[in-house]
Structure formats: C-alpha cells, structure tokens
Amino acid sequence: MHLIATLVWVFVALYLIFEYAPQEVTMGEVQRIFYIHVPAAWTAFLAYFILFLASVRYLWKRSLRADDYAHAAGEVGFIFCSCVLITGPLWAKPVWGIWWTWDARLTSTFVLWLLFIAYLMVRSYVENPARASVLAAVVGIIGFVDVPIVYMSIRWWRTQHPQPVIGGGEGSGLDPAMRLTLFVAWGAFLCLFSYFLRRRLRIAALARELRDARRARALQPAPGVR
Amino acid sequence: MTNRFLILAYAAVWAVLLLYAWSLVRRERRLEKELEDLQGDSTGERAGIEGVSASGHKST
Numbered sequence: 001m002h003l004i005a006t007l008v009w010v011f012v013a014l015y016l017i018f019e020y021a022p023q024e025v026t027m028g029e030v031q032r033i034f035y036i037h038v039p040a041a042w043t044a045f046l047a048y049f050i051l052f053l054a055s056v057r058y059l060w061k062r063s064l065r066a067d068d069y070a071h072a073a074g075e076v077g078f079i080f081c082s083c084v085l086i087t088g089p090l091w092a093k094p095v096w097g098i099w100w101t102w103d104a105r106l107t108s109t110f111v112l113w114l115l116f117i118a119y120l121m122v123r124s125y126v127e128n129p130a131r132a133s134v135l136a137a138v139v140g141i142i143g144f145v146d147v148p149i150v151y152m153s154i155r156w157w158r159t160q161h162p163q164p165v166i167g168g169g170e171g172s173g174l175d176p177a178m179r180l181t182l183f184v185a186w187g188a189f190l191c192l193f194s195y196f197l198r199r200r201l202r203i204a205a206l207a208r209e210l211r212d213a214r215r216a217r218a219l220q221p222a223p224g225v226r
Numbered sequence: 227m228t229n230r231f232l233i234l235a236y237a238a239v240w241a242v243l244l245l246y247a248w249s250l251v252r253r254e255r256r257l258e259k260e261l262e263d264l265q266g267d268s269t270g271e272r273a274g275i276e277g278v279s280a281s282g283h284k285s286t
Contacts, residue, residue: 033235040239079246083239090235192243199250206257213264 002198006191013181013188021181033091039186040083041109043193045147047077048112050197051119052144055137064208067133070140071123072200076193078116085113096160104153105161112150115143129211 017035024031054070057063088106089099100106119139126132154161165174166182174182 029229030232032232036236036239079242083242086238086242087235090231090238094231196246196250199247199254203250203253203257206254206261210257210261210264213261217264217267 002191002195006188006195009184009188009191013185016181016184021178022175024178027095030091030094033087035181035185036189037084037087037091038182039189040080040087041150042186043189044077044081044084044112045151046190047073047080047193048116048144048147051077051140052147055140058133058137059141067137068201068204068208069197070137071204072197074116074119074123074136074140075200076196078113078120079196080189080193081109081113081116084109101160103159103161104157105150105159108146108150108153112143112146115139115146119143 013035017032021032021035023029050073051070054066054073057066058070088109092101093099119136122136122139123132126135153159154163166179
C-alpha cells in the first residue's frame with residue numbers, strides 16, 4: 001500500500017514537473033532539474049536530522065531502536081545527498097558553464113556527503129557492534145553542525161550558487177505554479193524516503209534477529225553433551 | 227543541448243533510487259532466507275536430540 005501511494009505521488013509529481021510547471025525564462029527547460037535537486041537536498045537534511053536525534057537518544061538511553069533509526073537514516077540520507085551532488089553539476093554546467101566550484105554551498109554539501117560516508121564507514125569497520133553504535137552516534141552528532149551551515153551558506157556568504165527562492169526574504173520567491181510543483185515533488189521524495197527508511201529498519205530488525213539466533217545456537221550444548 | 231542535461235539528471239536520480247530499492251529488497255530477502263535456514267537447522271537438531279533422549283537410540 002505504501003509503495004502504491006508512493007508511486008502514485010511520484011507520477012503526479014512528474015506530471016506537474018513536465019506538464020504543469022511553466023518554463024523558466026532565462027534557463028529554459030533545464031531549470032526543471034530544480035524540482036528534484038531541491039527536494040533531494042531537503043530530504044537529505046531531514047535524514048541527517050533524524051540521524052542526529054536518534055544518535056542523541058541512543059547515547060542517552062542506549063535504545064537499540066534509536067540506533068536502528070540512526071543507521072537507516074544515515075544510509076537513506078546518503079542516497080539522497082548523492083542525488084543532490086549528481087543533479088547539481090548537471091544543472092550547473094549548462095547554466096554556469098562549469099560543473100563545479102568550491103563555493104560555500106557546494107563545499108558544505110560535499111562535506112555533508114562525506115559525513116554520511118564517514119558515519120556508514122564507522123558502522124561497517126568497527127567490529128564490536130556496541131562500540132560501532134557509540135562511535136557512529138558521536139560522528140553523527142558532531143557532523144550535524146554542518147547541516148545549518150549548508151542551509152545558511154547562501155545567506156551568510158556570497159556564492160556562485162543562487163540565493164534562496166523559498167524563505168529568502170525580500171526579492172525572492174517563486175511563481176505559484178512552480179511553488180506547488182516543488183512541494184508536490186518534495187512530497188514524492190518524502191514518500192520515497194519513508195518507504196526506504198521502513199525497508200531499511202526491517203533489514204536492521206532481521207539482522208538483529210539473525211545475530212541473536214546465531215548467538216543462541218552457539219550457546220546450545222552440542223548433541224550428547226550434558 | 228540543455229535538454230540532454232535535464233534527461234541525464236532525471237535518469238541518474240531514478241537509476242540511483244531504483245538501484246537502492248533493489249539492494250534493499252535483495253538484502254531483506256537474503257536475511258530472511260538465512261534466518262529461515264538457521265531456524266530450520268535448529269528445529270532439525272532439536273528433533274534429533276529429542277529422538278535420542280526419548281528412546282536411547284537415534285530416531286530414524
């Protein structure tokens with residue numbers, strides 16, 4: 001049911017993006033990348049926020065459920081942050097004439113992507129699961145500092161990246177049809193995010209069940225041994 | 227020319243999302259199978275042990 005609702009939302013979003021939203025005057029058709037680039041970025045922020053909250057909860061309460069949420073949000077967030085870094089240069093090249101520049105917004109987003117990788121690497125390479133969870137939680141909490149920096153970078157510094165069109169103060173803004181399309185597209189990304197998160201949480205639960213079953217099996221006496 | 231970038235961007239994003247969805251399904255199935263196998267083995271072993279202790283002989 002969740003998957004069907006997600007797919008319906010995705011198709012509605014695609015319809016609005018390609019049929020309903022007006023063509024932007026200066027950039028033309030390529031501006032439609034905006035409708036996946038921005039929602040992917042917002043979804044990556046949300047993922048990191050969940051990672052941060054779940055990591056705090058894990059360190060505070062040692063809740064395994066919180067640890068699962070942090071791990072799942074880290075992995076899914078990495079996927080959406082990758083989408084941002086793929087679509088950004090593909091939009092930049094025809095509009096700016098360059099694929100990449102080390103301005104504050106692009107660099108801080110790249111750092112966010114590296115933080116997702118660092119988080120997942122800590123989880124993979126530390127052998128003791130409890131120690132991996134603690135270290136990963138610390139990385140997740142410290143790394144959260146980068147999220148407001150990414151968000152505020154275009155407000156704090158002069159950047160190649162354009163100024164915000166949502167919540168950007170006077171002179172900023174979007175055509176109502178473009179705004180509607182953007183938020184419907186973000187809705188589609190949120191549906192995908194929650195679908196992935198649920199599947200990833202199920203994987204975490206299965207992995208834990210398997211680990212417990214193996215441990216229980218290892219503790220069983222061998223046949224014939226009393 | 228610019229449409230090429232638009233198509234590439236959408237194709238790349240959907241490819242990433244679909245590959246990830248596929249990897250999730252694959253990992254979930256593999257874990258389910260491993261768990262089933264492990265539970266199946268445990269049940270078989272328990273049945274074997276019970277067979278031995280009940281009759282003093284290995285059950286056939």
